[in-house]
Amino acid sequence: xxxxxxLLNVDNVSRVFGGLKAVSDVNMQIQDGELVGLIxxxxxxxTTLFNLLTGVYEPSGGKIHLSGESVGGLRPYQITxxxxxxxxxxxxxxxxxxxxxxxxxxxxxxxxxxxxxxxxRLPGHFKGEAEMREKAVxxxxxxxxxxxxxxxxxxxxxxxxxxxxxxRALAAxxxxxxxxxxxxxxxxxxxxDLMNLIRWIRDEFKITILLxxxxxxxxxxxxxxxxxxxxxxxxxxxxxxxxxxxxxVIEAYLGQEV
Amino acid sequence: MFNKKFFxxxxxxxVFYGVVQFLITGMWLNDFYVDTLVLIGINIILAVxxxxxxxxxxxxxxxxxxxxxxxxxxxxxxxxxxxxxxPVALLAGCVAAALAGLVIGLPTLRLKGDYLAIAxxxxxxxxxxxxxxxxxxxxxxxxxxxxxxxxxxxxFFLVLITILVIQNIxxxxxxxxxxxVRENEIAAEAMGVNVTKYKVYAFVVGAFFAGLAGGLTAHxxxxxxxxxxxxxxxxxxxxxxxxxxxxxxxxxxLGTILLTLLxxxxxxxxxxxxxxxxxxxxxxxxxxxxxxxxxxSAKKMVKKGGSSQDGSxxxxx
Amino acid sequence: MFEYIVQQLIxxxxxxxxxxxxxxxxxxxxxxxxxxxxxxxxxxxxxxxVGYFAAKAGLGLFWSLILAMAxxxxxxxxxxxxxxxxxxxxxxxxxxxxxxxxxxxxxxxGIYALGPQAKGFPEIVTKTQxxxxxxxxxxxxxxxxxxxxxxxxxxxxxxxxxxxxxxxxRAVSYDMEAARLMGxxxxxxxxxxxxxxxxxxxxxxxxxxVMYPSVDPLMGIIPGLxxxxxxxxxxxxxxxxxxxxxxxxxxxxxGVSSAGFxxxxxxxxxxILILILIFKxxxxxxxxxxxxV
Numbered sequence: 001x002x003x004x005x006x007l008l009n010v011d012n013v014s015r016v017f018g019g020l021k022a023v024s025d026v027n028m029q030i031q032d033g034e035l036v037g038l039i040x041x042x043x044x045x046x047t048t049l050f051n052l053l054t055g056v057y058e059p060s061g062g063k064i065h066l067s068g069e070s071v072g073g074l075r076p077y078q079i080t081x082x083x084x085x086x087x088x089x090x091x092x093x094x095x096x097x098x099x100x101x102x103x104x105x106x107x108x109x110x111x112x113x114x115x116x117x118x119x120x121r122l123p124g125h126f127k128g129e130a131e132m133r134e135k136a137v138x139x140x141x142x143x144x145x146x147x148x149x150x151x152x153x154x155x156x157x158x159x160x161x162x163x164x165x166x167x168r169a170l171a172a173x174x175x176x177x178x179x180x181x182x183x184x185x186x187x188x189x190x191x192x193d194l195m196n197l198i199r200w201i202r203d204e205f206k207i208t209i210l211l212x213x214x215x216x217x218x219x220x221x222x223x224x225x226x227x228x229x230x231x232x233x234x235x236x237x238x239x240x241x242x243x244x245x246x247x248x249v250i251e252a253y254l255g256q257e258v
Numbered sequence: 259m260f261n262k263k264f265f266x267x268x269x270x271x272x273v274f275y276g277v278v279q280f281l282i283t284g285m286w287l288n289d290f291y292v293d294t295l296v297l298i299g300i301n302i303i304l305a306v307x308x309x310x311x312x313x314x315x316x317x318x319x320x321x322x323x324x325x326x327x328x329x330x331x332x333x334x335x336x337x338x339x340x341x342x343x344x345p346v347a348l349l350a351g352c353v354a355a356a357l358a359g360l361v362i363g364l365p366t367l368r369l370k371g372d373y374l375a376i377a378x379x380x381x382x383x384x385x386x387x388x389x390x391x392x393x394x395x396x397x398x399x400x401x402x403x404x405x406x407x408x409x410x411x412x413x414f415f416l417v418l419i420t421i422l423v424i425q426n427i428x429x430x431x432x433x434x435x436x437x438x439v440r441e442n443e444i445a446a447e448a449m450g451v452n453v454t455k456y457k458v459y460a461f462v463v464g465a466f467f468a469g470l471a472g473g474l475t476a477h478x479x480x481x482x483x484x485x486x487x488x489x490x491x492x493x494x495x496x497x498x499x500x501x502x503x504x505x506x507x508x509x510x511x512l513g514t515i516l517l518t519l520l521x522x523x524x525x526x527x528x529x530x531x532x533x534x535x536x537x538x539x540x541x542x543x544x545x546x547x548x549x550x551x552x553x554x555s556a557k558k559m560v561k562k563g564g565s566s567q568d569g570s571x572x573x574x575x
Numbered sequence: 576m577f578e579y580i581v582q583q584l585i586x587x588x589x590x591x592x593x594x595x596x597x598x599x600x601x602x603x604x605x606x607x608x609x610x611x612x613x614x615x616x617x618x619x620x621x622x623x624x625v626g627y628f629a630a631k632a633g634l635g636l637f638w639s640l641i642l643a644m645a646x647x648x649x650x651x652x653x654x655x656x657x658x659x660x661x662x663x664x665x666x667x668x669x670x671x672x673x674x675x676x677x678x679x680x681x682x683x684x685g686i687y688a689l690g691p692q693a694k695g696f697p698e699i700v701t702k703t704q705x706x707x708x709x710x711x712x713x714x715x716x717x718x719x720x721x722x723x724x725x726x727x728x729x730x731x732x733x734x735x736x737x738x739x740x741x742x743x744x745r746a747v748s749y750d751m752e753a754a755r756l757m758g759x760x761x762x763x764x765x766x767x768x769x770x771x772x773x774x775x776x777x778x779x780x781x782x783x784x785v786m787y788p789s790v791d792p793l794m795g796i797i798p799g800l801x802x803x804x805x806x807x808x809x810x811x812x813x814x815x816x817x818x819x820x821x822x823x824x825x826x827x828x829x830g831v832s833s834a835g836f837x838x839x840x841x842x843x844x845x846x847i848l849i850l851i852l853i854f855k856x857x858x859x860x861x862x863x864x865x866x867x868v
Contacts, residue, residue, distance in 0.1 A: 054448060080450035088448075094441035097434070104431065105438045109450030111431045115459060118430035119423050125430060132431060172450055318668055365853050372611050372671055376807070377852045380845040383800075387842035493675055500672055532683035539676035544661045547669045 005032040006068075007208050008053070008084075008176055013062030013072070015045075015052055022048045024232045025062070030176070035202050035209045037223035039216070039243075041252055045232040046212045047089060050180055053210075054086050055079040067175060081109055085174035087165045089181045089212075095154035099145055099164055102153050103136040106171035136171065142204075143167040159190050163197070170205060177201070179211040183218050191215055195222045220244070228252065275414045282410055292410060296478055298518045299413035300471045303420045305498035305514045306507055307467030310424050312496070313505035314433065315460035316440025317367060318375040321382030322468050322495045327487035328355040328385065329469025330476040331395055334404045337477065344407040348416075348473040355469025356462045358385070363461035367454065379489050389484040400483030401476075408478035416474065420467050425507055427463065436460055440505075497535070501542055503549025513550060578709045583833050584826060589717040589786070591825020592724035596779035597802030598809070598817035599731065600651075600772030606748040606812035607768045609667055613674040614654055616799015617681035618773045622647045622780025623696075623790045624689065630697040636719065636785070639699065643781045644774040651773025652766045660762070685792030696788035720782045727778060728818060731771070735814060740767055748812065797841065801828075804848040810858025819859065 010028035014021060023045045030036050040046050051057045053064060055076035064072040071079050085106075094102050113128035140146040143163055148156065153164060162182060169177060182198070183191045195218050202209050213219045219226060220240040228236040228243060230252040236243060243249055278295065281287040304322060311319045333351030336342040342350070366377045395401055427433050435456050438446040447453045476482045502513025517535075524531035542550060597619050604612045622643040629639035658677050662670045700719055704712045735741040743764045746754040755761050783798065784790050805824045809816025824844060831843045851858060 056444070056448075075452075076444075076447040077450045077452050080448060085450075086448055088445065092442045092445035092448075094438045094445065096441055097437060101434055101437075105434050105446070105451065106449045108431050108435050108438075113431070115427065115430075115432045118432055119426050121426055129430065168449065318671075366849070369852055369856060372667055373852055373856055375668075375671065376611065376803070377849055379800075380804075380848040380852075383845045384842050384849070387839065387845070391838050391842075493679075496672070496675075529683055529687040532679060533687060536676045536679035536683060540658055540673055540680065543665075543669050543673040543676065544658070547665060 006030075007032045007034075007066065008210070009063075009065040010053070011063040011065070013049075013052060013059045013064060015048055015057055016060045021232050023052060026229070026232075026234055028227060028234065028237075030208060030210060032175075033202070033206065033208055035199070035222060035224050036211070037219040037226040038210060038212045038229060039214075039219055039226060040229035044229040046229050047180060048232075049229065050086065050178055050212060053079075053178060054084060077109070080172055080174070083173075083175035084178060085169040085172040085176075086178040087162075087169050087180055087182060089184060091161050091165055093153040093161055093165055093168070095152070097153055098150050099153055099156070100133070100136055100140065100149040102164060102168050103139055103171045104132050106168050107132045107135060109172065139167060139171050158185060162186070162194075166197070166201070170201065170207075175207060177207055177209045179209065179213075181212050181214060183213060183215045191218055194218070198222055271418060275411075278410060278414075294519070294522050295410060296408060296413045296474075297522070298515055299417045300474050300478075301495075301498060301514045301518050302417050302511055303467055303471040303474070304495045305502065305510045306420055306424050307464045307471070308495050309499045309502075309504065309507065309510045310427065310436075311460045311464040312499055313503075313510070314428055314440060315436040315457060317457055317460065318371060319378040319461070319464070320375050320489065320492045320496055321362070321378035321380075321385075322464070323487040323489065323491035324378075324382030324385035325355040325359060325465040325468035326472035326475070326491070327389060327482075327484070328358050328465075329472030330482045330487070331389060331401070331472075332469070333473035334401050334476040334482060335395065337407065338401065338404055344412075344477065347477075348470060351473035351476075352466045352469040355472065356466035359462040359465025360458065363458045363465075367457040367461065379492065382487075382489055382492055386484045386487050389487075396483075398484060400481060400486075402481050404476050404480050404482065406478060406480060408474045413474060416470060420470065421507065421511070423463075424467075428507070432456070432459070437505075497539055501538065501550050506549065509549055516550075578711050579833075581707075581711050583829050585711070585713055585717065586833075587826035587829035588822055589720045589825070590829065591805075591822040592720055593779050593783050593786070593821075594798065594802045594805045594824050595818045595821025596724055596727065596775050596782075597798060598805040598821045599814065600776045601803050601806040602809070602811055602814060602817040603744075603768050603772045605806070606814075607744060607765055608659070608663075608670075610659065610670050610674060611803065612772075613671070613799075614677035614681060615772070615776055616795035616797075616802070617678050617685075618647050618650055618654075618795070619776040619780040619783070619799060619802075620685065620790075620792060620795030621650055621681065622777030623784040623794060624685070624780075624792075625777065626781035626784055627694060627696055627790045630699045634699075636699050636781075640723070640778055640781050643777040645777075647777025647780070648770040648774040651769040651776075654773075655766055655769040660765075682792055682796070689792060691792060693789045693791035693794075696784045696790055698788065700785055716782075716786050720786060723778060723782050727775060731775070731814070734771065740764070744768055801841075801844045804844050807848060807858055808851050810861030813858065813860045816858055816860040 006029060008028065008030040010026055013023060013026045015023040026049060038046055038049065048057065052059050055071070055074050055078065058073045062072070063070060066082055066084055069082060071082055094105060111128055111132065113124040117124045137146060137149060140149050145160065145164060145167065153161065156164060166179065166182065183194055186194060198209060198211070199222055223240060226237065226240060226243045227234055228249050235248045235252060236246045238246070278287070282292060304326065308319065308322045311317050329351035332354040333347040336347035336350050337344060362381045366374060366381065369377050389395055390398055435446070435451045438449065438451055439453050439456055443453055498514040498517055499510050501517060502511070503509030521531060524534065597615065600615050601612060604610055604615070625643040625646045626639045629642045634642065654677055658673050659670055662673060700716055703715045705714070706712050735744060743754070743759045744767065746757065746759055747761055747764045751761055801824060802821065805820035806817050808823060809818070809820030824847065827843055827847065828840050832840050
């Protein structure tokens, strides 16, 4: 895996909430095509770090580069346009829209027809809309959701909602996909399916994935490299093997099975 | 797409227009009916445009009467003081209202839920107070003797254009972007939707058509006064939208027609009319919050912070 | 000049304290069920009318006040039970629209039953001017308004901080579910909050009617909106905030009027509202809370 390119560079990033350092001096380098896990005890600052990477919060200090471009402090939609898409810990689908429309929203930022074109129904509108629809349907096929494309998203069973959220994020064609606890609320069988799906996504779409997970089996099984966050700081990083035996990690998880 | 259904509706509405116009020309419809038809048309423009902001984009605005007043005053000034032609005056009113929408929208749209509602209400009232204090437009007594240029034809075709434009927006990627903002603002932004831009778009387009309705009103009823555009008027428009069904253009159009008719026929009992009106509002909210005629449930509008899973979220904002 | 300013301050504080009384109801209700109770201004109107009829029947200020407060407390509880309770758990916007409906209903029932014309309020307080110093005067009505406000404020502080019900109110407004799990009767607590808030509005209605001696069914709209502005200004949900917000608003308004812009007076209130909402939506005393992602 030599000669890879640095995709995400997190350089000394901190975030302070009212005097409390939720994330402090985090450094993280992710290469193109890696599948990386981010773990840590509850309240370690994992989701906060995700929020910093995706622009929900602005870093109090430090720099974030995506493909060499500084993204720290940009709005979330700007960061998404620059190639990072995410899912959420608590699913955030567009509940009253159909499955297909959910995915089509992700194509919105690539749309070439303007509001003006749509209002006056100029030819560009029909062409653009048809393309989007076609692409979205194709996309849903990959995730086995095309049969349900006209269902209202909130009526899907839980597992399919999770899958739809991942599909929606992928439809934005990111270079970096951030998954926030994708296995939350899933049973063991669903978790195994999800592991396979994640690995397959990485290979099929040739993208980089960073995921937060509580399910150690999933993290250890699927990730090539793991960062461990505790009290807002990275206390260890390395391969699953290294992490499993790292004394700092064991200490942080004391009493918990690693 | 311009499919069969679209042409069917178009033909049907043109037939409707033709029949009514024929009846008016032949003097079979007296002024009372024409007044009612024009009033329904103006209310539809108001309700459908507010629905773009409140129903589709999920931004709770209750300042629509303010934008309407801008359209009314500006277009009246254009015809009355500058002898402009009616369409130019109407357009000027629309553009002025849209500009006001832009100016007001940019700072306020950061606010959420009921805070936004109150801010828009405040802006609406400020606009009214500005008219009240402007001698050029007659202050409290308003403008009198505006030419009656609005008629059934103008109203009908402008209603048609309004509905078409709003539907064309809603049924496009831009409309989906707006709806995604309503559904989950954070997810929308994470999917690359410039949330602020689409809120402002909705606000500006909504204000534009409110201005159009104002211009039509001014040139139908001869007289405009600041009090006609107070927040009660904004509430009235809101009621059309909510009862018709937030986020459903068809529902809103039907709801507006029914309510305007109900209102007109209860005109002889003005106090009872308002009592009935408020009771309908309360009972609808309690028993049918999705509106009388469908549309999505207003319940969604405040659950922005929540996961779509449990719906037990609380948002502080 | 100094005397002029002091005089305006006195005038501002007396109208401001009426706003504060109404604002308290807004703020308490918002604090507990996150509802902008649009009907609150109309409860104030009902209070004024109860005071009007009581005074007509020969009751003095004290009993008129008590009666108005009692009737409004009952009205407040009824409104909550009939209109808002069925919507517990529904979206805030749905309840907000319902509140607008209730407001319309009260206003129009008022017009239907009592006619739209304003009625002169009987003089139950003899208006005498007292000179404080120089040209600065205060009249008996202003003194009464201030006294009523201060007494009710002290009582409210006592209720909220020293009684079991007050503790329950604070608990429910902090976390309704947790309060319920701790065995607090949430429904009773909410009813109680409406009762107190509405009673304060009723009292405000009476003193307002004594001050501007007239009553009409739509009299609650503008003071209601302004009291709401006061509540937002102080930080909605925060009881001392409502007091300060009311006073500040009263003073600003009086200042704007006395500077010769009386027609802009209402505009000033809304301008304050918008500035606060844009720059510090949590109000002067509030803390910013942001959505958890």
